[in-house]
Amino acid sequence: MISVSKISKWVGFILAGATLSAPAAPAPQHIDVHQISKRVEDVVVPLPNEVFGALNKLGPVNWKEFVRTEKGANFTERPRIALLLGSVIADGFIAVQAEDAPAVKDIGQRVLTLAKGIGVGNSITPHAKAIIDAADKRNWDNVRLELDRTQSSVQQAMNEVQDQKLAQLVSLGGWLRGTQVLTSVVTKHFSTEGAELLHQPDLLSYFDQKLAGMPEYNAPVVLSIKTALNQVRPLIDVATKSISPDAVKRINEITTRLDGEIVTRQ
Amino acid sequence: MKQLAFLAAFVLLVRATAVASVDDAQSFALQAAEPYVKEGFQVREDYWGGDLGSGEKKAVRQQLFKGNEYWFWMGTEVEKAKISVHIYDSEGKLVEEPDSWQKGHFAAAHVIPKGTGSYFIIVSVEESPEERTHWALVYGFR
Numbered sequence: 455m456i457s458v459s460k461i462s463k464w465v466g467f468i469l470a471g472a473t474l475s476a477p478a479a480p481a482p483q484h485i486d487v488h489q490i491s492k493r494v495e496d497v498v499v500p501l502p503n504e505v506f507g508a509l510n511k512l513g514p515v516n517w518k519e520f521v522r523t524e525k526g527a528n529f530t531e532r533p534r535i536a537l538l539l540g541s542v543i544a545d546g547f548i549a550v551q552a553e554d555a556p557a558v559k560d561i562g563q564r565v566l567t568l569a570k571g572i573g574v575g576n577s578i579t580p581h582a583k584a585i586i587d588a589a590d591k592r593n594w595d596n597v598r599l600e601l602d603r604t605q606s607s608v609q610q611a612m613n614e615v616q617d618q619k620l621a622q623l624v625s626l627g628g629w630l631r632g633t634q635v636l637t638s639v640v641t642k643h644f645s646t647e648g649a650e651l652l653h654q655p656d657l658l659s660y661f662d663q664k665l666a667g668m669p670e671y672n673a674p675v676v677l678s679i680k681t682a683l684n685q686v687r688p689l690i691d692v693a694t695k696s697i698s699p700d701a702v703k704r705i706n707e708i709t710t711r712l713d714g715e716i717v718t719r720q
Numbered sequence: 721m722k723q724l725a726f727l728a729a730f731v732l733l734v735r736a737t738a739v740a741s742v743d744d745a746q747s748f749a750l751q752a753a754e755p756y757v758k759e760g761f762q763v764r765e766d767y768w769g770g771d772l773g774s775g776e777k778k779a780v781r782q783q784l785f786k787g788n789e790y791w792f793w794m795g796t797e798v799e800k801a802k803i804s805v806h807i808y809d810s811e812g813k814l815v816e817e818p819d820s821w822q823k824g825h826f827a828a829a830h831v832i833p834k835g836t837g838s839y840f841i842i843v844s845v846e847e848s849p850e851e852r853t854h855w856a857l858v859y860g861f862r
Contacts, residue, residue, distance in 0.1 A: 473829060481806040481842075483814050490779045491841055497781050497838075498766045504861055508787035508836075606765035636856075650786060656838040657783050 464657050481655050496659050499625040501602055502632030503547040505651055509639060510551070512648050517552035521534040521545075523560040527719040532572050536620040537569040537716045539677075540627025541609065546585065546601045548635060550594050558589035558597055565604055572620060574611040578604055619671070622664045626679065627716060629657065637706035641699070649697035652690045652705065658683055675715045682708050741797060742769040745856035748795025753858055756791055761860035769856040770814045772845040780841045780857065784833040792841055792859045794827045801848035803855060805829045808840045815839070 509515060522545050529535050542564050549557035569578035575655035581604040588596035605624060612621035633652070640648035665680050685708055689701040746767055753763045768780050784790055794805040805827045807816045815832040824848065845853045 481814055481816075485808050485814075485840070485842065487808070487810065487811045487812040487840060490842070497783065498764070498768065498859075500783050500785070501764065503762075504788065505785055507861065511787040587796060595762070602762075602765045609766070647786070650836045653836045654783055698761070719859035 464682075471515045482687055497656060499629060499657065499660075501547065501605070502544040502628055502635075503550070503598055503601075505632055505636055506547060506551055508651055509636060509648065512645060513643065515551070515639050517548060520548045520555065520638065521552045521554050522548070523557045523564075524717075525564060526717040529571070530720070531673060532620055533623055533668075533673055533676060535568055535571040536623035536628035537593045537630075537675065538565050539565065539572070540605075540624040540629070541631040541713065542568060542714050543601055543605055543624070544628040544631035544635075547598065547632075548603075550597050550601070553591055553592070553594060559586045562589065564587045569604075569608060572608075572612075573615075574608055577607040577611040581607060617667045619664070622661075622668075623671075623676075626661050626664070629661065630679070630709055630712055630716070634706065635707035637702050637709060640702045641706050644699045644702065646696050649699070652702065653692070653699050655687065655691040658687055658690065662687075675712075678715055682712055733848075741854040742771075742856060745769060745795055745854040746858065748797060748826065749793045749856040749858045750795075752793035752795050752828055752859035753791070755808055756793075756845065756860060761789075761791060761862045762862060763858055763860040767856055767858045769854065771852040771854045772843075773852055774845055774848045777842055777844040779837050780843070782841055782859070783838050784831065784836065786833050786836045788861045789832050790830070790859055790861045792829045792831075792857060794843055794855060794857045796825045796845070796853050796855045798847075798848055798850050798853045799825055801825045801850070801853050802846045803827050803853075804844045805857065806842050806844075807831045809835075810838050810840075812840070833860055 526538065531536065531647040542561060546558060546565065549561055562582045565585070566578055566582035569575050571717065581600045584600040585597055588600060605628065607619040608624050612618055636651060663685050665676065665683070686705055689705055690697060746769060749767065750763065753761070756764060770778065772778060792805055792807065794803055796803055802824060804822050806814060808830045809815045815831055815834070817832060820829040821827070831843070832837070841857065843855060843857055845855060
């Protein structure tokens with residue numbers, strides 16, 4: 455690994471010039487996406503705050519309304535813990551949006567407990583501490599950074615033990631909680647632009663495909679999610695049409711039900 | 721037995737070298753991103769990486785949200801390589817902003833999505849003295 459400090463000086467110098475003087479080489483104005491689609495890499499799942507940021511730009515959101523710090527049920531099944539961990543990380547981003555330091559600290563602690571439950575506590579401990587420290591200092595950018603690092607470290611640790619499926623469930627848990635909050639906000643104050651943020655058909659296909667590859671995870675909540683993704687698909691895969699208020703409300707009902715199944719023992 | 725141990729050590733060494741090279745490529749991609757952090761871009765920890773031969777391209781698909789602004793930064797540790805990154809919408813239309821840039825073993829593409837949905841990011845190793853060139857792509861948004 456090349457030391458970042460060694461290269462930073464000259465790279466910074468080069469880049470300062472690059473941004474001013476080196477436009478991109480001419481690229482084709484159009485490509486055949488049907489050819490490209492056959493060899494695309496896996497998608498990177500957006501963080502909940504990516505969509506929250508876009509939502510914020512449409513108008514004020516009362517994020518405090520969505521802050522959640524209840525500890526919820528304790529699970530021993532790893533897939534359930536992974537889904538819940540993703541959901542709790544998303545709760546962390548919500549608490550950051552609300553600038554609620556005590557909630558962020560509780561969530562940091564909860565993230566650590568859940569990470570230990572799937573055997574990745576060691577990788578997460580420094581991030582959990584950093585989340586709590588940054589919340590104390592109300593340094594929200596650092597909290598966001600550490601929440602992202604937490605999710606990335608879980609994925610890395612899972613990959614190292616060839617357990618990518620659990621990492622995918624963490625991402626899925628976060629996406630579901632983010633979508634639940636997004637649809638709550640848009641249902642209350644409907645706008646076409648807000649509803650458009652739900653236009654994520656490829657992400658849905660991605661999760662669908664990943665769930666199909668984990669038949670060994672047959673907990674009722676996982677089966678519920680599989681069914682629910684098929685219910686959500688026609689509501690958001692509307693090509694050039696707008697996503698309707700009814701569709702947003704229906705997705706909110708579905709994701710709220712799933713959230714209940716993820717956080718409580720049933 | 722000794723031969724087996726040697727072989728195992730060799731395989732581990734080769735594997736470690738390959739991993740280190742992708743890590744190096746990521747370091748360069750992050751270096752390309754550094755000036756933009758000061759402008760309020762949040763750089764994701766997650767990244768794409770791999771290796772490509774000269775003239776080879778790879779597509780990655782990414783969900784982008786209207787209202788956000790994105791930069792994608794690509795880097796490689798092969799200093800004499802020339803790489804590029806470009807962004808297309810789901811219809812295959814080039815959508816990057818004119819301030820996107822490339823400079824040797826760094827490249828970056830800037831997009832302000834006109835709509836929420838899937839976009840294609842096409843990465844390419846245009847020239848390289850190496851048979852295979854490690855690359856990494858990171859992105860940030862604000």
